[in-house]
Amino acid sequence: MPITVNLDVMMAKRKMSLNELSEKVDLTLANLSILKTGKAKAIRFSTLESICKALDCQPGDLLEYSKE
Amino acid sequence: MEFKTQTRTGQILTVMNILAWVAFIGFAIEAGAILFSYFFSVMSAEGARNIYKGVDLYNLRQYSFWHYTGTVSFMVAFPIMKSYISYLMITVLSKINLASPFKMETAIRLEKISIQLFGMWLVGMLNSAHMTWLMKATGELYGNYVSSESIFMAGLVFIVSQVFKRGVEIQAENDLTV
Numbered sequence: 001m002p003i004t005v006n007l008d009v010m011m012a013k014r015k016m017s018l019n020e021l022s023e024k025v026d027l028t029l030a031n032l033s034i035l036k037t038g039k040a041k042a043i044r045f046s047t048l049e050s051i052c053k054a055l056d057c058q059p060g061d062l063l064e065y066s067k068e
Numbered sequence: 069m070e071f072k073t074q075t076r077t078g079q080i081l082t083v084m085n086i087l088a089w090v091a092f093i094g095f096a097i098e099a100g101a102i103l104f105s106y107f108f109s110v111m112s113a114e115g116a117r118n119i120y121k122g123v124d125l126y127n128l129r130q131y132s133f134w135h136y137t138g139t140v141s142f143m144v145a146f147p148i149m150k151s152y153i154s155y156l157m158i159t160v161l162s163k164i165n166l167a168s169p170f171k172m173e174t175a176i177r178l179e180k181i182s183i184q185l186f187g188m189w190l191v192g193m194l195n196s197a198h199m200t201w202l203m204k205a206t207g208e209l210y211g212n213y214v215s216s217e218s219i220f221m222a223g224l225v226f227i228v229s230q231v232f233k234r235g236v237e238i239q240a241e242n243d244l245t246v
Contacts, residue, residue, distance in 0.1 A: 031246045041244040 004064045005043075007036045010055045024054040078166055085161040088154050095151035102144045106137075119143065131206055139202070139210055142195040149188050156181050168243070170235035178229035185222035192218060 011021060018036070022029050027047065034040045035047075048059055055062075102120045109115030109129060116129035119140065129136040160177050203209050 027246065034244060035246045039244060040246045041241045043246050047246050 002066055002068050004066060005035055005038055005040065006062055006064055007032075007051070010057055010061055014055050014057075016055065021051070021054055025050040081161055081164060081166075085158065088157040088161060092151050092154035092158060095147040095154060099144050099147040099151060102140065102147070106140045106144070109136075125210060127208060128202070128206070128210055135198075135202060138198060142191065142198065145191050146188065149184055149191070153181055153184050156184070168239055170232060170239040172233075172236050175229050175232040175236055178225060178232055182222045182224075182226035182229055185218050185225060189216075189218035189222060 011018070018029060018032055021027075022032050025032075025047070027050075035043065048062070051062060052059060098120065105115060105119045109119070109125075113126065113129050116126045116136065117124050119125050120143070123143075125136055125139060128139060156177050160174055163171075164174065165171075199210060
């Protein structure tokens with residue numbers, strides 16, 4: 001998929017673990033893992049909002065478009 | 069409200085599952101009874117007087133054993149196909165999970181049911197042709213099977229299976245929405 005989720009990069013920058021993020025954004029580890037590994041088909045605005053809030057970043061920091 | 073609807077749907081599907089079991093056993097018994105009568109009639113022509121539920125094929129048995137065998141084959145093919153359809157229904161209904169009902173295996177089974185119904189229509193057409201030929205040859209009618217509803221049902225179930233496949237895609241997308 002030409003959209004890449006850079007969640008792991010942002011988590012590393014903020015030195016935040018998956019467990020910690022899971023507690024902050026109220027998402028299950030399984031769902032966060034789907035997002036982190038790029039298996040997700042879609043992301044809700046509410047999820048994006050809570051992740052941006054927890055990691056103090058912009059949606060553009062999490063999502064990246066690249067031509068295949 | 070949603071919980072109530074799910075419970076009601078669950079109850080309806082449970083009743084349908086029981087009915088499918090009843091139909092499966094009924095058709096299996098019908099096929100078995102016809103086959104038993106046939107094997108009995110192979111040994112003694114008198115057995116052809118009451119093949120199943122008073123169907124008398126004695127004259128046909130005397131006319132030609134092979135045409136008699138053909139007619140019985142058609143007679144037994146319908147309950148066998150119907151019991152297989154009932155079996156497919158049982159497998160669909162027993163494995164259904166209302167929380168995520170759209171599964172590819174269910175869609176494939178629905179497709180198989182539509183193929184079976186189409187097969188029933190084909191067998192029905194062959195049976196009708198055979199019956200027409202026999203009537204011209206012997207002047208006697210040995211039953212007739214009108215199967216036009218089978219092709220209609222086959223088309224209907226096939227459409228449902230295709231819509232179901234789209235449902236599988238949508239459910240997969242929904243499951244992978246974070």
